[in-house]
Amino acid sequence: MIQIKNVNFYYKDFHALTDITMQIPDKAVTAFIGPSGCGKSTLLRLINRMNDLIDGTRLTGNILVEGQDIYDKKVEVEELRKKVGMVFQKPNPFPKSIFENVAYGLRVQGMKNETEIKDRVEDAIKKAALWSEVERILNNNATNLSGGQQQRLCIARCLAVEPHVILMDEPASALDPISTAKIEELVLDLKSKYTIVIVTHNMQQALRISDHTAFFYLGELVEYNTTHDIFHNPAQEKTKNYVTGQFG
Amino acid sequence: MKAITKQKIVFSILKVMSFMVIAILFLIIGFIFIKGIGVINWGFISKMPEEGMLKGGILPAIVGTLCLIGGSMLFAFPIGVCSGIYINEFLKDGPLKRFMRLMTDNLAGIPSIVFGLFGMALFVNKLKFGDSILAGSLTLGILALPVIIRTTEEALRSVDDLHRQASYALGASKLYTIKKVVLPIALPNIITGLILAIGRVSGETAPILFTVAAYFLPKLPHSLFEQAMALPYHLYVLATSGTDIEKAKPMAFGTALILITIVLICNLLANLIRAKFKKK
Ligand SMILES: Nc1ncnc2c1ncn2[C@@H]1O[C@H](COP(=O)(O)OP(=O)(O)OP(=O)(O)O)[C@@H](O)[C@H]1O
Ligand SMILES: [Mg+2]
Numbered sequence: 001m002i003q004i005k006n007v008n009f010y011y012k013d014f015h016a017l018t019d020i021t022m023q024i025p026d027k028a029v030t031a032f033i034g035p036s037g038c039g040k041s042t043l044l045r046l047i048n049r050m051n052d053l054i055d056g057t058r059l060t061g062n063i064l065v066e067g068q069d070i071y072d073k074k075v076e077v078e079e080l081r082k083k084v085g086m087v088f089q090k091p092n093p094f095p096k097s098i099f100e101n102v103a104y105g106l107r108v109q110g111m112k113n114e115t116e117i118k119d120r121v122e123d124a125i126k127k128a129a130l131w132s133e134v135e136r137i138l139n140n141n142a143t144n145l146s147g148g149q150q151q152r153l154c155i156a157r158c159l160a161v162e163p164h165v166i167l168m169d170e171p172a173s174a175l176d177p178i179s180t181a182k183i184e185e186l187v188l189d190l191k192s193k194y195t196i197v198i199v200t201h202n203m204q205q206a207l208r209i210s211d212h213t214a215f216f217y218l219g220e221l222v223e224y225n226t227t228h229d230i231f232h233n234p235a236q237e238k239t240k241n242y243v244t245g246q247f248g
Numbered sequence: 249m250k251a252i253t254k255q256k257i258v259f260s261i262l263k264v265m266s267f268m269v270i271a272i273l274f275l276i277i278g279f280i281f282i283k284g285i286g287v288i289n290w291g292f293i294s295k296m297p298e299e300g301m302l303k304g305g306i307l308p309a310i311v312g313t314l315c316l317i318g319g320s321m322l323f324a325f326p327i328g329v330c331s332g333i334y335i336n337e338f339l340k341d342g343p344l345k346r347f348m349r350l351m352t353d354n355l356a357g358i359p360s361i362v363f364g365l366f367g368m369a370l371f372v373n374k375l376k377f378g379d380s381i382l383a384g385s386l387t388l389g390i391l392a393l394p395v396i397i398r399t400t401e402e403a404l405r406s407v408d409d410l411h412r413q414a415s416y417a418l419g420a421s422k423l424y425t426i427k428k429v430v431l432p433i434a435l436p437n438i439i440t441g442l443i444l445a446i447g448r449v450s451g452e453t454a455p456i457l458f459t460v461a462a463y464f465l466p467k468l469p470h471s472l473f474e475q476a477m478a479l480p481y482h483l484y485v486l487a488t489s490g491t492d493i494e495k496a497k498p499m500a501f502g503t504a505l506i507l508i509t510i511v512l513i514c515n516l517l518a519n520l521i522r523a524k525f526k527k528k
Contacts, residue, residue, distance in 0.1 A: 082419035092410035
């Protein structure tokens with residue numbers, strides 16, 4: 001479970017998130033929706049501390065992953081990121097071979113045994129539903145794959161590290177409909193084993209794949225509920241307008 | 249005038265200009281080649297100079313220049329690349345970074361004769377290396393530093409931040425990310441810096457004038473603490489201060505041809521290395 005407690009977040013003087021409190025359940029898909037600039041990515045990036053890389057940011061409140069306050073001084077951010085993986089909006093495979101892309105996280109962890117690495121790589125690529133397409137070209141450069149394949153490779157790269165949580169920031173927004181469908185299928189497939197948080201602009205997508213949906217507006221969490229209720233029975237007028245496409 | 253005609257005219261002008269650059273390059277190389285090829289033979293590159301440098305070869309100058317290229321790069325390449333990495337990867341945007349950039353640019357703008365003077369004062373006199381390959385290499389190295397730092401910085405800056413983020417998101421540390429992701433991507437372009445630096449260093453006369461170059465020294469160097477002849481200075485000597493300048497002219501052009509050839513070979517090698525890394 002991911003617990004977000006009274007989180008405020010600032011980029012220099014800009015107050016990007018206001019008093020966010022929510023709990024994200026395990027082994028389910030939670031979608032973040034809301035108009036552009038409302039802070040979805042910012043909150044997502046707080047969960048694996050990617051915002052640490054940006055200068056001049058400030059956080060108050062707490063975020064707990066599996067009961068551990070991840071902003072506690074004792075926490076090593078590298079360890080946290082092995083547990084909380086991330087898939088980015090734009091597919092970003094390394095300009096290395098397909099194999100080495102997936103093996104990267106394992107090598108980071110200091111794994112040396114090549115047979116073990118091979119098994120883990122194969123396993124991860126299979127889980128990402130990419131194996132049949134790449135099994136014969138594992139040594140080819142990953143940048144030669146199609147956009148959709150690259151994104152599934154990035155998911156495989158993330159899975160190889162065996163994270164518990166996977167954060168996805170609009171993972172299909174740069175892809176064609178068929179590739180998007182494959183990613184969605186994959187997400188549904190993975191949710192039995194992973195806690196997945198996904199940012200999306202696509203209402204239909206949120207409806208199709210998520211169990212819970214959080215609607216953000218101007219840095220505030222307006223409404224958070226089961227996806228069914230957010231879309232069919234929203235409590236807030238703003239939520240209703242947004243999910244029915246009247247603004248955003 | 250129609251936009252399309254205008255465009256055509258502009259394109260033609262750009263085309264002519266760029267062809268002119270190539271033409272000038274060919275003109276120089278062709279000129280040196282025609283004037284210099286007459287004296288080139290095995291003896292020219294394998295023998296010591298004889299009879300007031302009017303006969304024999306230029307072997308010690310070739311060896312001297314190669315030593316200076318190697319020595320200066322051995323010193324400047326690691327330092328330059330490390331500074332470039334530090335400036336681009338570790339310094340936050342701010343006054344310190346701007347200051348470092350400004351200093352590098354200023355270093356690049358200093359006339360090379362000033363480096364020579366500085367090298368003489370510091371390496372030759374103060375540190376007591378004497379007129380030596382060591383002093384010359386260090387002086388040339390300093391001269392080459394800004395080029396290497398700048399190209400390294402540019403090469404690192406052109407690495408897409410998404411790659412860094414992907415690495416961090418997989419639990420990699422900053423150092424690991426730089427080593428395994430950023431540097432491999434940037435390496436081909438960093439090597440470009442090496443090529444430029446070699447080109448710069450191999451042709452400089454002023455910095456070696458007071459630090460290493462011998463007027464006439466018909467033997468090969470045995471240690472870093474010896475003086476050496478060098479191609480650019482030898483060329484200068486042949487063209488200006490020999491016993492018979494007219495007679496020395498073909499030798500001067502031959503020397504120039506060898507110098508150009510060495511630079512071109514260095515470029516070619518570095519390009520091959522770069523291409524190899526790019527493929528990987
Ligand atoms: N690095 C940054 N520095 C300063 N402000 C930022 C930075 N990143 C985001 N912001 C600001 O914080 C706010 C929230 O940004 P965020 O990227 O989280 O929005 P988002 O909901 O993900 O939007 P989108 O749907 O367009 O991706 C925006 O107003 C944005 O301008
Ligand atoms: Mg976003």
